[in-house]
Amino acid sequence: MSSSTERTIPRMPTNRRTFLQRMAVAGVALGPGGVFLASCATSEGADEDEGEAEEEPQGEVSEDNPFGVPDGEPLEIFIFDGGFGDEYATEIHQPIFSEKWPDVQINHNAAVDIGAELQARFVAGDPPDFINNSGDGAMDTGQLASDGQLYDLTELFDAPSWDDPDTPVRDILIPGTIEIGTRDGKPQVLNYAFTVFGLWYNKTLLDENGWPVPTTWQEMMDVCADIKAFGIAPWVYQGVTAPSYMNWPLLVMAAKLAGPEILLAVDNLEEGAWGHEAIRESAAAIRSLAENDYFLPGVEGMEFRDAQGLWARGEAVFCPSGSWLENEEADAIAENPTFEMTMMPEPLLSENSVMPLETVRATAGEPYIIPADAANPRAAMEYMRAMLSVEGARGFTEAVTSLTSVAEANEGVEFEAPGLSSAQAALTAAGDNVINWLYSTWYPTMESPGIDQATATLLRADITVDEWVQQCEAAAAEIRNDDSITKQTREA
Template identity: 30%
Template sequence: MRKLLIALVIIAALVVAGCGSKESAKGKAGGKIELEVASFQGGYGLDFFEYAAREYEKTHRNVKIKVWGNPRIWEQLRPRFVAGDVPDLTWPGWDMDTWALVAEDKVMPMDKYLDTKAYDQDMKWKDTFVPSLLSKGMDKGHYYIMPFNNNVYGWWYNVDMFKKNGWTPPKTYEELLVLCEKIKRTGVAPLTYQGKYPAYMLQGFFYPWAISAGGFDAYKDAQNLKPGAWNSPAFLKAAQMIAELRDKGYFEKGAMGMDHTGSQMEFITGKAAMIPCGTWLGSEMKKQMELLPVPFHMDFINPPVLASGKGDPSITYSSVETWIIPKEAKHPDEAADFFKFMTSLKMAKQFVERKNTLMSIKGSDAVQLPKDLVMPAKLMREAKVTYSADYRDWYRTMGKDIESAMAALLNGEVTPKECVDRMEAAAERTRKDSSIPKHRME
């Protein structure tokens, strides 16, 4: 009998030990749930996410949050997704193919969480988001990819330079041509751009002018891979407009060799009057602007449109930085709750104030906005339609081919017709490849 009792005690101890090991493997230490939050470390840094983690822990004593990041975080995350050893919550960065992860069933659907009550508002969590931004992360009727900050994209101009010379920010392409000639006579480049990254020029010039020439349906057709959309008359017109600015010498010489910070330095030091960029510009160049001998002032406009164009001039380019909960996360419920806390109205307003950018949460711009965010926020609110280049996330190879065609146009290596024909050929290859999951812009 004594031997039997000893045996039972040993078995019980082994069971308890086994359970303890399992809990530890799931991320529990000292009785607390350990959440791993992995974030892309870019212009916004990691400090706000660290701050949010510490604030969350104050009211969730059973949770400990580890935040870490890297400028090339996707390189560390890819093998972990293959191995199934994933963080609980992640912003995987711009070079992670998150839509491929969705297709491979490696991303947690967010529907049940979005139907829960918001943190600090009497409504469902999903109703706190700007609808057009939340819907970007939908696939087959389910939410997978969650929006966080909202990057509005357009043109920035040098306020003091414009005032000194009596220049008016252009609303139409025709006004732009007249203005560029005036600016060029002063020895300043009318426009500079981030030539090493052609996506900036697509967003700043090509897409808005294609929409202006052909209406928003022309752009939707291209994203939806409709045959002939990428070399349609609307897209050809946009390419011709870019070539005209190039041939008239309105782009800064050497811009094709510049990266984002290089071209942005040219802008803030007065060597160029205008630049296409997103609302992260002020945050990204803050330190450099503080070192200038005199304060620098800039303001924002939507890209000038054709005076007789078909597209609504209020249409605004708006993209989001996205977060996901991996399907194999150890603590998905707690991860969703922490992200809900990070996107609460209170925290969203703090992010706007601290990071000089906008958020995907309705009402988060109801704060004392920095001067350079007032106009982007206004244009975002007034836009009848917002859009982004979703195809770049859906079809990575096609996206790179489209960028290469744009670079060739700006370099003068191809004609406008050859440029859009190359784009259409890239779309055709994607269209015919049955191994690539297809998406639609509604």
């Protein structure tokens, strides 16, 4: 695909010196080639060539090759080997890409701890071309964006979609998908999976025991009392690994009670946002689960998979999570042949709530990035375009039991998985009453360890709601007062 009419696109300039300085401040020492050494004192980074930026390899730009993918240049990818595994990449997305680009060799890698695998390569200026930056060890995308380490994806979203050259990529995505990956006005993250959040339960178990699906918090407490008397735990959560999962029903119930504006205040770091009366009332409701011993005994010290596995095997009834849960616990669910996994929206704290019961939190997630220093970003964008094809998106859904941010791929699809089917039904029932928040994406350290620590203590009923609010406010203030952190804002 060579041509004398190739256009040359310079590589996006990066701020690698800033990135090196941040690593030094964090106490990370670098050896030859940018390899991480044991934590010890270090000087302010290394020499850097700040001359003319290296040019990207570039092929002929055409209707069939909108990015100018260079023929024969390898494409290195890293996939997070977590709840979704990596077979969706090797069995679905890579074959779609390779059918069109047989001469582009894909060097596939899978990793459980993405940050541990790749941070040194970012610092060395030699990152892979495409990264599924997910999991507990994910790199801070906000920090990477601030340090100029991420590629601007505007060209991807403006390009013709894989299936219809007359429709740009941005127009095939569920609204809000691009925005959630935008930093400082530039889209830099592709959030591919579309997650519906809620409370999950075994429908068969409730039906057999005549337990109603609670629609109010009082009904929840009544059902929990019956479940506890039956001899199993009413609730489980993700233990010591992720107490943040309990922040999700807390904030959703608060937003239903008082309206989505309270989430806007939280995201925008407004002073006193965490002390809103609706958030306090919701926190009190969550704390009451601990007060009444409605959590699975010992859950506060469990790893998240252990806690979820016990839930799937029938030792607890309600579990907060996103729609990835069905795939993540497929093996445990298979051990319980009567398990019919179902999602319910969080109950109302009051019958006078501003938003309806059907309101759900849903958002594009599972981030994919192209580093600014990628050797072959043109092919990486083309790989993303292939992922966003209807074939690629539906294949992903069938393989990992998760919706995607490609709107057409979710329409008219019959899902065999009961959990995903119920999530799709809940999303349909919600209509326009879909909410989300971004503070945990924009400011990961505010979420963990900040708010996570406060919530973990609240879930043991070791602190009062007032103390929880104070700790959450302190976590928000730490971000708000840190001039080194780029602040993001959103409007209603």
